[in-house]
Amino acid sequence: MTGGAGFIGSNLCERLIYDYSVTAIDNLSEGKYEYVKHLTVRKDFVFLHGDILDREFLEKVMKGKNIVFHLAASADIRRSYKNTRLDLRQNIIGTWNVLEAMRKNDVRLIVFSSSSAVYGEVESNNPLEEDFGPLCPISLYGASKLANEGMVTAYCHLYGFSALIYRFANIVGKNQHRGIVVDFLTKLKRNPRVLEVLGDGRQLKSYTDVEDCVEGMIYGLRSFSCKSSWEIYNIGTFDAITADQVAKIVIDELRLKNVKIKHRGGVRGWPGDTRKCILSIQKLKSTGWAPKFSSEDAVKRAVRTLRRVYFGA
Missing domain, CATH: 3.40.50.720 (NAD(P)-binding Rossmann-like Domain)
Known part of the structure; x- marks a missing residue:
């Protein structure tokens, strides 16, 4: 491998x-x-x-x-x-x-x-x-x-x-070192009062x-x-959530209060970022597989695993 x-x-x-x-x-x-x-x-x-x-x-x-x-x-x-x-x-x-x-x-x-x-x-x-x-x-x-x-x-x-x-x-999830969840955890560790979200927060994607x-x-x-x-x-998963929803999940899982969300970078966030991506998983489901976790639950589980790395708890 x-x-x-x-x-x-x-x-x-x-x-x-x-x-x-x-x-x-x-x-x-x-x-x-x-x-x-x-x-x-x-x-x-x-x-x-x-x-x-x-x-x-x-x-x-x-x-x-x-x-x-x-x-x-x-x-x-x-x-x-x-x-x-x-x-x-x-x-x-x-x-x-x-x-x-x-x-x-x-x-x-x-x-x-x-x-x-x-x-x-x-x-x-x-x-x-x-x-x-x-x-x-x-x-x-x-x-x-x-x-x-x-x-x-x-x-x-x-x-x-x-x-x-x-x-x-x-x-x-476990061992992740890049991506929106890691980005938010890193920023909130640096400043737990403000969270910067790249883009307008309405980017809609599946999280697996x-x-x-x-x-x-x-x-x-x-x-x-x-x-x-x-x-x-x-x-992928059978659903999708926005970047702002991911931000709220991360904040809630860290039990932070009164966090101000700021948006930067226009509607896209950075060059090459797609604003929406939802995949059909019907073909793989025909093999007998199905995802156990929704996008929201996947993000929650990732935060619970990764916060020990970033926050030690």
Whole structure:
């Protein structure tokens, strides 16, 4: 697994070791070894410090493997807006390296983490299905994920790969280090009287508990038939809430009073941010999976987990 010490990767490692022997790699630029340290006592888990930009390293790691879960990526939309090389190197070239290492080692099944960012800015009020198009991302991150999807399906067609592609909504929960919940916790720790919300607060999105996300990935894998070259699944929830609602949940969970909410950055907040994103999850539900938590409950659970990191309680 690439990105094995990251947010979703570390949670996925904890789940996969019940069914698989797992080798997790991470360059620890954003992931943390402490997220998976407790797993290293197991004989069926190995952690290696390495980078997907190092093709020689990848080719050695891939030997004898059956499946690659490719989660390593640069996922900071605001940062890539300022540094346009980030997503090109980490996401596009990194994914090409992973695919090439698989090809040379005859590993033919990849599980790829994509993003709802591939859909871009969509005005429709209907949940977006996997066959929605045309796909017009508005961030370099979304563009890189869409390019990666194209590379993955091309390798399926050209070299006999099979692939599961998961388009994630906003995932929240244990080991999270980026995103709206972390942003709000960081700001409120610095100043518990004022909370700055980027955008007008009306951005409407789904928030998915990381446990639901991981279970969805497992259900998709179990139902996948390698007779089909690839499948694309959305992973999200059945509802959505606004940024201002997220702010209120965080404030309430921290039991703060008289917090003033200020908005900054216009209607969008930052370049590349989509104002609305609601995914249809009907296709993945057909495998037997369903999210346990609503967007509101997912955010509440994330705050209860992460406040120990930021507030020590």
